[in-house]
Amino acid sequence: MRRILSAVVLAAALLTAAALVTLPGRAPQPGPVAAARPADLLADRIARTQQRLRDVPGDWPGWAGLGAAYLEQARITADPGLYAKAEQAAGRSLKLRRDGNSDALVVLGALANARHDFGTARDRARQAIAANEHGADAYGVLADALTQLGDAAGATTAVQRMLDLRPGLAAYTRASYDLELRGERAEATALMRRALDGAVDPHDIAFCRVQLGDLAFGRGDLDTAQVSYTAAAAADPSSIAARHGLARLQAARGDLSGALAGYAELTARLPQTTTLLEYAGLLRAAGRTADAGRQLRLAAASERLFTANGGVDGLVTAALALAADRPGDAVTAARAEWSRRQHPDVADTLAWALHAAGRDAEALPYARRAVATGGRPAAYAYHLGMIHLGLGDRAAARAELGRALATNPYFSPVDAPIARRALLAAGGTR
Structure with a gap:
């Protein structure tokens, strides 16, 4: 690695303002596009x-x-x-x-x-x-x-x-993610900044700034994330990802009403399954269970549209099942996804589904597998800590819950408060 x-350092000199860059999954676009x-x-x-x-x-x-x-x-x-x-x-x-x-x-x-x-x-x-x-x-x-x-x-x-x-934006952004998965966050951030330095199209600039915002948010640096997401929105006012980042920040700062308004606008513009699920979670936290149910139904409809067009996403299926309090179905979906691919996200989702089903002994190996590459985002550590707590291992639970909150104390407006209470229950002091 x-x-x-x-x-990247050696290749940087090869970048020019006229370089054609291709984002992951993105086809090249000819010419300047600043106004459209x-x-x-x-x-x-x-x-x-x-x-x-x-x-x-x-x-x-x-x-x-x-x-x-x-x-x-x-x-x-x-x-x-x-x-x-x-x-x-x-x-x-x-x-x-x-x-x-x-x-x-x-x-x-x-x-x-x-x-x-x-x-x-x-x-x-x-x-x-x-x-x-x-x-x-x-x-x-x-x-x-x-x-x-x-x-x-x-x-x-x-x-x-x-x-x-x-060497260019498409390669740099992939290399940055590769580093992030290994837990090398500082290096991942430096590489994403290099990608930003080579971006000339406003949509590419916004993409890089959103990624920098996500990296900052992942380490709990809300101020830097705010600057990055705001700059992304300024570069490309149509950027859904920038709006998503700003809505997440409002939730992290405790501005629930502002976050709900942000998610309402976001999902109206682009009803993606993952953002609909996040919106439903915030609505439930606000006590608006009927509204949350409507968003979950929209998320389920979005998933059906995806699968009807040849897509497969067991993680979304598992998330929908967990949101509907069907942990058994979540385990089935996540296990099927694990049989197809062994990405850390899948290991983490399967572990959390097993935990929700009361099967912590089965969950533990998958939760450990999720953090094995070194990435250890706060949510992974939180899930591992709660599984340890369910198994009665208070010392291990304290270590992982403390790590989650130290990594990003704002990782979830719903789960972070639970992590703090669980840490205290396990004898921690945070």
Whole structure:
């Protein structure tokens, strides 16, 4: 991992203001875009590409580009119904030219990642690399897939290759996340700042600032997170991620009414399953159980739409089951997800579902697995601490609950107060 940091320092001189950067899962956009919203730019790009393909139907790179644009449009609009269009366009490209068509394979790999079919994404990325071993985007798709599959060493190797081939924002952001998963937060932050230094598009600038805000929030630095999220919103007023960060900050600072208003606007603009779940949790904390139930039903509908379009997300299924007080169903969903991929998030979710089901002895190995890479976000430590407490190991519970609150005392407006009470009950002093 240290080699990644060295390579980044050496590669920084290669960045220029005109460099083309590609975010994870994001297709390149031509030209300056400061005055327009991403959705408008994409709609225009798609229309122009469609017209060209009507004129030149054999343009196989054009079909791959159209698939990438549909995939990006699906990301921005949270509409998985566009996945089929992306798949059809990339498939058309492959039919027109199979040999050496790494562009279409990269799109299909990115689509598989978006659907959380990480095994297929890995295979598509490897096919793309076989077709063009110098294609940096294929290594990005591979890194994303291997990260989620729990192959940390393989993901690091793929990120390093991407850095070697095309140092820039797409590679730097992946390398930053790779470091974060290992608990090297200072290095991850430094690398994300380097990514920000190379960003010229306002939407890319906002993306980097949101990531810096998330890193600051993860270590409990609310003031720095506030500066980062505010700067992201200023760079790109349409940024949903920036609004999400600011709403989370309001909740962390104890401004429940402000947070609820922020989440209401956020979910109205883009009803994503994860933010709907967070909103439901805050509504429940405010005593608005009927409103919370409505948000949970919307989250469930969003998940059904995702799965109807080829997606699989056992973590969301488990979270929905936990929110509905169905721990047995949560265990089933999380265990199925674990059979597909061994990412720390999956280990943590399975552990927490088992804890909710009263099965702490079974939960403990998974909770330990979640923190084994060194990342140890506050929520992981909190879950491990509560599992230790459930097993009667007060000393271990004190250590983990104390670590959770030391890492980020604001990690959850619902769970952080529980962690403080549990720490006192276990004989702690925080």
